[in-house]
Each structure stands twice: as C-alpha cells, then as structure tokens.
Amino acid sequence: MSSTDPGAPKGMDDLRAGRDSCVLLVGHGSHLSPDSARPVHGLARRLHDAGAFREVRVAFWKEEPALHHAFHLVESSRVHVVPVFTSTGYFTERVVPRELGLDRTLVDRPGLRVHRCAALGTHPRMAEVVLERALEATPLSPEPLSEATLVVAGHGTRRHPDSGRTTERIANELSGQGRFRRVVPAFLDQDPRLTEVLEEEDAVDVVVVPFFIAEGWHAGTTIPDDLALRGGRSVRNGTSIWYAKPVGTHSAMVDVILDLVTGWETGEEAPFASTEPPPPAVAREAFLDWIGKGGSRGRRFLETWIHGAGEGRFEVRHHLDRSADPAGLRELETFWEGLEIAATTAQGKHRPLRTAPGLRRGWCFSGRSGREVWELFAHLYPPAPVHWHLERGGRLRPRTFRQVALRQSGIYAGLEETSDPNLIELAGVRCGPEGCLRHPTWAPASTDPGIGRSHGVPCPEPCSLFITGVRKQG
Ligand code: SF4
The missing domain is CATH 3.30.70 (Alpha-Beta Plaits)
Known part of the structure; x- marks a missing residue:
C-alpha cells in the first residue's frame, strides 16, 4: 500500500523507506475490565496492518505489558511513544514520563531514540472527530440541529490543571462553527459537572459526545448511569438526549497517530545510530535457540508448550494439550489472537495478569516462523521471555x-x-x-x-x- 492508494493513511510514505521505527501506544488499562485497553489494542492492530512502522507495541499503567517494561518489547532503534489519552494531564505528564524514563520530548537511551508525542486527543483534528460523532448519533437534519445543544463530555480532574483544557478548547472551537445552538464542555471529575449541565439544559435536543478513548467504564457505564440513558436516545423531561460513541474508537485515529509521528520523522534531527543489538532481539534469538534445542520433546514455557516442527517452523499449544489431536484444536490465524487467549478466560472474563494460572486451552499455532512465535509470546506473556533471558545471563x-x-x-x-x-x-x-x-x-x-x-x-x-x-x- 502506498499513499497513492485510496485507503492508505496520510503520511505513510514519509514514515517508510528504511525507517527503523516502532510506535508504542500507551494507555491506562484496567484490572477490572478489558474495555479500557481494547481500543488501544485495536489501534495497534490497525497501525500494524497499515504497515507504516516496523513494530507496533502497546503498554499500560494497569495491565500488561507494564509501562515500566515497555522498551523490553522494542527491537527498533527509534520509538514514538503515543499516549492514547484524550487530554494532557496527570497520566501523560506524570505517570507516563516517570514510568518510561522520559523527562524530555526526545530522549536517547542506549541503542534507542525515544520520541514522546502529544496525547492523541490534543491533535487539532479531534474537534472534527467530535463533530462527526455528534452527527452520527442523531438523525436530526441541520435545522433542528441548529437548535440543539452539543455537550462535549470529558473526564477532567482536579489533580491536573490541564486535564479539562482540551475538552474546553474543542467545545469552544465547535461553538464558533455555529452548527449547534450552543456547545458546552462538561466533566465527570471537575466543574462544570455533566449531571448539572444536563439538569440545567432547556434545549429540546441535546447531543452528548463522550470525549473518551474507550467504550469502557466511564463512556459505557458511568455516564449512561449518571444520566439515566437507555441506548442512543433517551427522553428526559421532554428533552431528547442523543448519546454518541466515544471519540477514541473513531476510524480517524490511525491518521491522527501518523500525523503525530510524521512531523518528527520527516523533520531535521540530530544524527542517531544504534551500535548495540537491542536486548529483545538478543532474547528472541536465545529463546528460539532454546526451543530448537528442545527437539521433538519441545519446551514448556509457563503454560505453553512449544516444539520445533522442522525447516525453521514451530508449533505452540497449551502444555496440557500437548497430546491432543490437532483436529480438535482451534488453529490461530495470526499471533494477534494470542491477546484474546491470554487476556480473557474461556468464559470471557478479564485476565489482567497474563501469568496468572489458567491460560485458555484448545488452540494451537502451528507451522509458524520464529518471528511469528515471538510475536505470539509478545501477546501471551509480554515481556516474560525477555526477563527469562536476562535472568539466565545474570543481567536482570x-x-x-x-x-x-x-x-x-x-x-x-x-x-x-x-x-x-x-x-x-x-x-x-x-x-x-x-x-x-x-x-x-x-x-x-x-x-x-x-x-x-x-x-x-x-x-x-x-x-x-x-x-x-x-x-x-x-
Ligand atoms: S510474581 Fe506475579 S503477581 Fe507477583 S508481582 Fe510479579 S507479576 Fe505480580
């Protein structure tokens, strides 16, 4: 795919051509629900499929892979860290820099140049995305819409003064366009409160766009519960409340990420050359070598069993399925399915700790290259194989x-x-x-x-x- 393809993300050719780059999407994650991390994983897959980066990795504050170990997954010599948050605030300014060791926008570490991008939601295109979400949410034609109120609902927090600013800026920008009678910001954790804004609203139609990344706890539960919403349209005291999808799941997000990265990739920069092989690449070679030496008996790693299948190919299964008839196992189509296997139970419950006992059974990943097996493990147990290798060499x-x-x-x-x-x-x-x-x-x-x-x-x-x-x- 090139940027001359109609479906090619904008700026993609600028990023390719020998670039040795990784994009690292960092999100909050949750111990309780898969919904927080899901859009981040979805974005990672779409970026991977777009082929703009050599690697696409994810890391989270409350899930695995942990932010603090994110660079243990990166083999490229340059990494762009994209905070998948709607605003600048406590996580983007305190937690992410601290956990990744980034005190500046551009940091050179041994063998790795790290570029910290602005939070996804601060990109100028987000006002357009909010508007598109609002228009999707209601069948109203322009005339009644011009009498409606648009509420841009952000999280906000009293812990960081910048947290609500992006939501306010977007509301202000859309207000200037005059498509709605008025456009107002409202928040869950700072003033003006969403519930109060809705209480005081007298328009016949109110469109609420959650300025959130995920259809998670807040956009999926807190806001609908607080506002007593039932589906896409709810009627309260004669007012129709039209509830939109969150902005972070909009299809424009891939373009927004590429745009955040492109400015730096194509601009002037000080030379940087990596002289050391990255630790994950060394670990990958050692891991595959260890498996290869296991011969037909294979190797057990945590709850998996891996064996060489000849001609540089491997098979991975749950170790308890080692003797199972392959016809009874589900063949994984890609290593991305490792995420579903490791992050949810067979009953669909969330597994925030991938190394908790109880990995799902009944699957296999057969006839795969070493690189594919490594990528499967990056989804099953990130980054346990790297830590395993570092400990064996006394370097953990x-x-x-x-x-x-x-x-x-x-x-x-x-x-x-x-x-x-x-x-x-x-x-x-x-x-x-x-x-x-x-x-x-x-x-x-x-x-x-x-x-x-x-x-x-x-x-x-x-x-x-x-x-x-x-x-x-x-
Ligand atoms: S051993 Fe497991 S549960 Fe304990 S701190 Fe480490 S990852 Fe967490």
Missing part, C-alpha cells in the same frame, strides 16, 4: 518493592511504609503458584533477599496488581 535488574512504591503517586502514594512481614505475606498469596506463575526476584527493600522461588520465569518488580493489593490491605 530487579527493583525492590520500596523503589517501585516510591514511583507511585496519587492514591497510591505512601505505600513504601508497608512493613516487610505484610509484603511477604501478600507475596506468598499473590505471587505463589496459585496466584502467578512468575517468581519474584524483587525484595521488600534493598538489603533484603529475594522473596520468591529460584527457578522458572522471573518477575523483576512488583506488578500493578500487587501494588493495588498492598493498598487494599491497608
């Missing part, structure tokens, strides 16, 4: 609980005060064989020995689920 650098706790902020601040016996007790439950198949190589504090088993696949630092567990323990 675990961080203590207290180091990780000191990186926390907001409602998670202060956890470094948790006592060692409490941490060890919690790790015994959460990180034991019933809770997680990795073994912690981290310790409560720098002087303590590791608290985990000494074999298998290592965990170099407490994960977000463990941190949440500590907070709940109180």
